[in-house]
Amino acid sequence: MPELFPLSPVHYVAAPLLAAFLLPLVAKLSRSFIKILPGLTFLYVLYVSAVLYPQALQAPIIEQIAGWAPPLGINLYYGPMAGLFASLFSALGFIVWLYSLTQMKQEPLDRFYILLMMLVAGATGMVLTGDIFNLFVFMEITAISAYSLTAFLREDDKAEAGFKYILIGSLASAFVLLGIAILYSYTGTLNLADLALNMDKVPLSVRVIVFGLFLVGFGIEAEIFPLNGWAPDAYSAAPAPVSALFAGITVKAALYALARVTILLFPFAGSMALISILGLVTLVISELAALHQKNLFRMLAYSSMGQVGLAIAALGLFTAEGVYAALFAMINHAIVKGMLFLTVFAMAGGSATLDGLNGMGRKKPILSLLFTLGAFAIIGLPPFSGFWSKLSVLTAMGQTGNYAMIAIVLATTIVEAAYFLRATGRLYLSEGNPAEGKTPLSAIAALAVLAAGILWIGFFPGSIDETLTAGAQDLLDTAKYTEGVLKD
């Protein structure tokens, strides 16, 4: 097989696409294929990761689609950072599939799995591509899957949340497209590396405008304040497995795009400081808002935005340590928040409120334990993964002398601790109604994988040190990026 189909990064996109087109056909043969095929696809993509990611750590893999060298053709850039994200997305996709097997019952299931696969494939494409218009196309693939999944359930308010999302998402894509139009009109090229070399053709004032357009466009998808009004509605409306993917994948892909574009095309100090400040503002406002939420999914959504804000604040430093910390925070957030969404859904159903947690400690001990683990990890208690990620963020801020930032981060941690400990307390200290139903083994297995990840990183933070350092270097070394892509 390896000789016949040499593995390359395009498999991340091609395999899910093939599976998505096949799914309606095989669904006619047997209904059970609907569930099996996405799992096989995610497994295959994980296998691609296992083969390619170690190679990417040595040297970035650059693939030219259709055999045209950039800037004529579209290229994929699979470096340490893109590899890290692509592997993370594939793993999360697989876990969410495993969980959905028994927890997702709403028809039409074939459409649900198609949209789920495309959400992951689109986000992976956003991370891999080296062409700005192709980035836009993948952003639309991700977005359209996300809109449809938000309104997937039948109950009230789902369609409204979907409409709000589609409205703001369309504004985002219009802004990104406008930015691309301006860049193309000045430079005459669409390849990111080629653009980076030709940015001097664009007057400085125009560069600022384009940066603003991209910041708004990607910022909407990355839930940066004040562009995140859609997010709590979407998170609480979507089926829980999808919310886990929103937190773990969609936001990360948009953030990656924003970081890559900023560092390649707009590397001025002001743009980076602005990103950092916006991240801090997002952090503070979201955490305060989370404190007031009664609906658990909304609480998790706001907490999710806060965590992303933390990552953005660290990213905005654009130092090696800052990007390292941001990557760490993003990975931690993807694992932990994914687990929390899935646990809450398994424990208290789709419209869970704080009261729904009452007394769960005795009725569903495993799930309660998992929730507690996730809550502790988010707050940043040692020895869980969140502790190391927060520590690295604080270290990075300390090294650049931003002591005010450190104070803000510590203050929000207290807020975070307040609402997460309150929720955890409900599990064990309150009396509640008897809960019914057992959680199936496959769902528990999916959660256990995530929990193992939290503990592994918590006890052996050194094990991911190398990948994070390589990722941070990959993002910051623009010269290597452009030379690699345009070597011919």
Next chain:
Amino acid sequence: MILLQWTLTPELLYQAGTGILLFLLVVAAIFSVVQKDLLMAIVGTSLVSLILSVLFLLLHAPDVALTEAAIGVALTTAIFLIALRKTGRYEE
């Protein structure tokens, strides 16, 4: 004497034509936003698409013009009209 210099050259005709078309484009867009009767508003958007597709032809983009004619004028309008039939016609 000055008037005589204003002969209708093809160039001038072309420019006047595009000017009028662009003006109509904006007017149609405003019309479709202001109009309270949603049916008329949708007719306005399809008019926008129609003018757009003529403009694409003038800009030597026949592929885009054909796409805009098939998708913008025919299909999008059809989808809007179907959606309108399933909902209410007037804006309150």
Next chain:
Amino acid sequence: MKKLLAAFLLGFIGYYLYTAFAGVPFGENKMEVGKDYLETTVPKTGAVNTVTSIVVNYRGFDTLGEVTVLFLAATGLGAILFGMKGKPEDKHREPSSILTTGAKALFPIIVLLGAYIFIHGHLTPGGGFQGGTIIATGVLILILGIKSFHANHALLSVMESLAGITFVVAGILGLAFGKNFLENILPLGTPGQVLSAGIIPIIYIAVGFKVGAELAGVLDTLMSTTRGEE
């Protein structure tokens, strides 16, 4: 108050967009990549229509994404409107016999026109998307003109899937032949002939079928959704 705020925002955005484009000379040649496409399209892709060669060959990955977006829209639309199928709206009006006959007579002509457009995508303006849309318009005329007509969703989805698989497999074949994803593996032929330009016509025909089937499905799903009052 809200209008004032909106007007201010519009003025702000409009002003900065205008300044951004004020520096772009209109009607002048400022091509960089575009020039390379124009110079290499005939010798290297065999396609006479440069836009087609960009859409299907040079930037074929975008088009694969674009096809996916449409596929997702059809899928998502079906998911959103799932379970909202209503009884056919018969009380409104009966299509006249002229309309019915006209629809039956027009449909084959429209389908032929659509097919002609996507088969000649590499030679003349148009291609898979345009041709597919025209075919979908033909289906719309059938839906409007014939009361009992309902699109055969099973057939449409089989067509859609096969066409999509063709596109991806055409891409994977490039890899299997030791080249790149979506790279041309067929002889280019004589530029200007129908059978030329390598895999471009094959992909565009697949796109045509796919777009036609998807849009027809979308229209039929929307038509058979219940009205709010029920």
Next chain:
Amino acid sequence: MIYYIASIAVMLIGLYAVLVKKNLIKIVIGLSLMDAGTHLLLVAIGFIKGGTAPIFSEPGLTADAMVDPVPQALVLTAIVIGLAVTAVALALVIRIYAQHKTLDIRKISSLKW
């Protein structure tokens, strides 16, 4: 130049509808107007005075007398994406109407900003 101004104007008119209008279908109309403006802008960028369509349909045509084909290819993609988004948005509108029997966002509590 008037092309730029007109297309930016169409875009802003669409944005105005999105921001201010209370009717769901009007908002979707606004979105498609924004798209339309952007498409015209892109094609206008690629236009070259005295150029021809980028199709080598006759023997005499040469590459240096043609308009830029890239924006045209991009707009083709963008138009199809716009159609997809519009279709999904209208499906959502139909569902909202089925639940609330109105298209007025002031009467749908969860859609207030």
